[in-house]
Amino acid sequence: MDEAVETAIRLFHARGYDAVGVAELGAELGIKPPSFYAAFGSKAGLFERALHRYAAGEANIFARAQAEGGGVAAVIERTLMLAARIYPERNGVAGCLVLDGARNSADPEACALAEALRRTGISAIRDFIAGEAPERAGALGDFVAIAMRGMSAAARDGADEATLTAFAAMASGAFRRELAAEG
Template sequence: MDEAVETAMRLFHARGYDAVGVAELGAELGIKPPSFYAAFGSKAGLFERALRRYAAGEANIFARAQADGGGVAEVIERTLMLAARLYPERDGVAGCLVLDGARNSADPEACTLTAALRRAGLAALRDFIATERPERAAALADFVMTAMRGMSAAARDGADEAMLTTFAAMASGAFRRELAAEG
């Protein structure tokens, strides 16, 4: 089951939810549609497992940045720099599955799944920033999330690590200034 979820995660990450069909998933997993539905309930059920696996692992950039400690500005800079390093294409996969896996999807269930994880990520950012700047935490968290979404989309469109690193450095500087700003 773990191997199946890992395979599905790679497919969804590489091509997006809508571009991966049940027949292809079944073929990649070596199972026929009745077994697929018995195991996962639906394509969205497998997508949910893939998203949770992805978000709980190395791809949780903010959690990785937080693990090294430091103040808000330092952790946010580390988060953006790590995204710049991880988002460019590697082995046919670019960007972030949570941020881009169901972008423009016609499936409301897939959109709901990714939106819930994005909201959780935004809440984690906001709560962390609030430890230093509670009155500005919501706006600053929105800034970081927007930067991350932009970096993910840019990587999927072919941006390389050098370009994303330059952007991350600029965004980090802007974040530091806004963190220190009054009001």
């Protein structure tokens, strides 16, 4: 089961939810459709497992940045810099599965699954920012979330690490200025 979820992560991350079919998933996993449905319930069921595994691991860059400690500005800067290192294409995969795996999907269930994890991530960022800037945590959290979505999309469009690092540095500077304007 773990290997199946890892395979699904790789496929969904590389090509997006809609571009990966049940037949392809079954072939990659070495199982026939009845076994696939018995194991995962649906393609969306496997996508949900893949999203949760992905988000619980090294891909949760905010949690990784936060674990190193420090104030809000330092953690946000680490988050953006880590995104700049992780998001560029490696082995045919770029961007973030949670942010981009269901982008433009025609499947409302897949979109809802990804959106739920995005909202959880944004809430964690806002809650952390609220420790220093409670009045503006929503706006500052949205700034970080939009920056990360943009970086993920740019990486999928071919932006390299140097380009994303330059953006992350500028975004971090803007974040610091906005945080300082708090009071």
